[in-house]
Amino acid sequence: MELSSTIAAWYRENARDLPWRRPGFSPWGVLVSEIMLQQTPVARVIPRLEQWLARWPTPDALAADSPAEAVRAWDRLGYPRRALNLHAAATAIAERHDGEVPADVDALLALPGIGDYTARAVACFAFRMPVPVVDVNTRRVIARAVHGQGAAGPARTRPDLAAMAALLPDGDAETAHDVNAGAMELGQTICTARAPECDACPIAELCAWRAAGYPVYDGPLAPRQARFEGSDRQVRGIIMRALRSAESVSHDEVETLWPDAVQRERALAGLLADGLAVGDPETGYRLPGA
């Protein structure tokens, strides 16, 4: 198809020089990068990724260390359950896959913290498996170029994967990779959510949204995220910061971290339920496995 071949050709000429695209970058490195990139911009990930891989260059290395150290090294990247899941995934890879990141989508999906996007991203980017990789950027590109709509709306996994699969060439895994990576790259750099640079777009001539005269999107919108200030997420983040910086945090110390007792205890209970903290009011709290 002309659309996919144009995207692939554009990608080959314009791909940014990102760490996980370096020749020889390990599948483990790709897996770590994809976990870090979940809901986190590229620029914030790069330095943390380099530090992480220098310390834990293999799944076995991470599995041999404690979950507490993984959470500490995660620092303020956000959504620290990702760090816990990544440690658990490394342990599963060590135990079930002889320390080698699996190339199979179903095997990847079975790992904690790896869902529909990440499993296929690792399979395609690390192993050149010709599977559809669909992130928020790709969904926006397809919504515009293929469906003629200005925005993608809420994610619908099966239809989204089918739409991308329909764009991939048969029997050419390398080009399939370039289409997957190229659609993401295009959505992030040119076909952006707020201010698409259609004048610089390589597929402008093929774009259904452009052909339709850029109609304003009036379909269902993806749900808006609640404000962060004053949220349980903020309180959890504050407690996690204290846990990272000390061996142990007493319940009295926790009480100094946030004035609203109900919200504070709810956040603490949530962290305990998630396994990000262990302990009780008597012994105090600490990171898991420390």
Add this chain to the structure above:
DNA sequence: TTCCAGAATC
């Protein structure tokens, strides 16, 4: 304010 290479669970 919004958005960000999502996943897990309700």
Add this chain to the structure above:
DNA sequence: GATTCGGGAA
């Protein structure tokens, strides 16, 4: 299908 889960930068 709708909610929850960090934190930072534009």
